[in-house]
Amino acid sequence: MPTLFSPLQLRDVQLRNRIGVSPMCQYSSVDGFANDWHLVHLGSRTVGGAGLVMAEATAVTPEGRISPQDLGLWKDEQIEMLARIFRFIAAQGAVPAVQLAHAGRKASTAPPWEGGHAVSEADGGWRPIYGPSASAFDLGDIMPHEIDVTGIRNVVEAFAKAAQRALTAGARMIEIHAAHGYLLHEFLSPLSNQRTDEYGSSFENRTRATREVVRAVRTVWPERLPLLVRISATDWVEGGWDADQSVELARELKRLGVDMIDCSSGGAVPNARIPIAPGYQVPFAERIRREADLATAAVGMITSPEQANELITNGRADMIFMAREFLREPYWPLKAAVHLGGTAQVPIQYGRAFVSR
Numbered sequence: 001m002p003t004l005f006s007p008l009q010l011r012d013v014q015l016r017n018r019i020g021v022s023p024m025c026q027y028s029s030v031d032g033f034a035n036d037w038h039l040v041h042l043g044s045r046t047v048g049g050a051g052l053v054m055a056e057a058t059a060v061t062p063e064g065r066i067s068p069q070d071l072g073l074w075k076d077e078q079i080e081m082l083a084r085i086f087r088f089i090a091a092q093g094a095v096p097a098v099q100l101a102h103a104g105r106k107a108s109t110a111p112p113w114e115g116g117h118a119v120s121e122a123d124g125g126w127r128p129i130y131g132p133s134a135s136a137f138d139l140g141d142i143m144p145h146e147i148d149v150t151g152i153r154n155v156v157e158a159f160a161k162a163a164q165r166a167l168t169a170g171a172r173m174i175e176i177h178a179a180h181g182y183l184l185h186e187f188l189s190p191l192s193n194q195r196t197d198e199y200g201s202s203f204e205n206r207t208r209a210t211r212e213v214v215r216a217v218r219t220v221w222p223e224r225l226p227l228l229v230r231i232s233a234t235d236w237v238e239g240g241w242d243a244d245q246s247v248e249l250a251r252e253l254k255r256l257g258v259d260m261i262d263c264s265s266g267g268a269v270p271n272a273r274i275p276i277a278p279g280y281q282v283p284f285a286e287r288i289r290r291e292a293d294l295a296t297a298a299v300g301m302i303t304s305p306e307q308a309n310e311l312i313t314n315g316r317a318d319m320i321f322m323a324r325e326f327l328r329e330p331y332w333p334l335k336a337a338v339h340l341g342g343t344a345q346v347p348i349q350y351g352r353a354f355v356s357r
């Protein structure tokens with residue numbers, strides 16, 4: 001029976017434990033470039049013992065950024081600094097990864113600490129922004145243009161090119177962002193997709209863009225390396241995307257070479273009523289794992305070592321991802337190992353501070 005500190009093998013990659021740093025936008029880039037902030041942010045959590053260290057939502061095109069300060073991999077020059085960061089992560093025994101993203105109708109907004117509202121072109125924002133349909137996320141938000149089929153093809157190609165750059169940078173896992181109301185999720189959800197062409201209405205059509213991205217990325221991403229997809233397993237709204245469709249999608253993604261589904265939720269519409277509580281998204285990871293027979297990561301309000309370990313030992317998920325708790329405590333895995341009596345890879349420089357009971 002695996003525990004939180006058991007290694008996990010995915011294709012040719014072995015993770016030293018089941019703990020992942022969930023992707024977290026830092027809104028700290030200029031022109032999409034990683035910098036010292038990203039090195040220290042991701043490096044600290046690496047030193048803190050995480051098995052998987054995933055860089056934030058990284059835009060595959062400049063128009064696909066959530067904010068002007070997003071990280072990007074739309075040009076080769078952006079590889080070098082990420083390579084330095086990934087080298088550090090790998091040298092310390094963790095697996096470097098990156099989440100590839102396109103913000104769709106949620107593009108060109110300010111960082112949360114500036115209110116998250118639309119950014120004008122004068123302030124570094126851009127127009128037009130694109131979604132599956134000409135419908136804005138919320139009142140007062142930018143009205144997106146409906147992306148045409150050529151535009152979709154360009155986005156699919158941009159994901160593949162960014163995946164190639166991630167490989168050159170030394171990433172050993174990629175996660176495709178198909179959650180939180182960004183472009184691919186906007187296609188999946190009937191709440192944001194009103195198209196009548198081959199990318200809208202039926203389940204097959206709404207999932208087409210995601211499947212095309214996965215297929216294109218899998219073509220350039222080596223067979224020996226794992227591919228993850230983050231989904232919003234439900235929109236938490238009647239008539240929206242839901243858990244049944246998530247299971248069906250996971251089955252299809254498995255056939256296309258996806259190795260793990262990272263099970264988040266929400267983000268399609270502003271008025272969803274989400275029952276936020278400890279581990280509230282775990283049932284999705286559990287169900288997809290069982291019914292699609294695919295590895296899953298559970299995420300969302302996981303904070304205690306016992307809670308995290310229980311999810312693994314009871315086979316409810318294969319990994320746990322944490323975001324906010326990792327911001328509060330970069331050394332969470334090392335402390336959890338002492339607490340649970342597991343083994344973590346303590347950096348030799350820090351050995352005297354972490355002694356198992």
Ligand SMILES: Cc1cc2nc3c(=O)[nH]c(=O)nc-3n(C[C@H](O)[C@H](O)[C@H](O)COP(=O)(O)O)c2cc1C
Pocket residue numbers: 022023024025026056057099177179180230264299300301302321322323324325
């Ligand atoms: C500062 C911050 C930035 C985030 N950025 C991203 C992101 O880039 N991509 C993503 O899929 N989720 C993002 N999220 C969501 C987290 O990855 C995670 O799914 C969510 O916070 C729930 O986990 P938690 O309860 O452990 O924080 C972000 C969350 C936070 C707090």
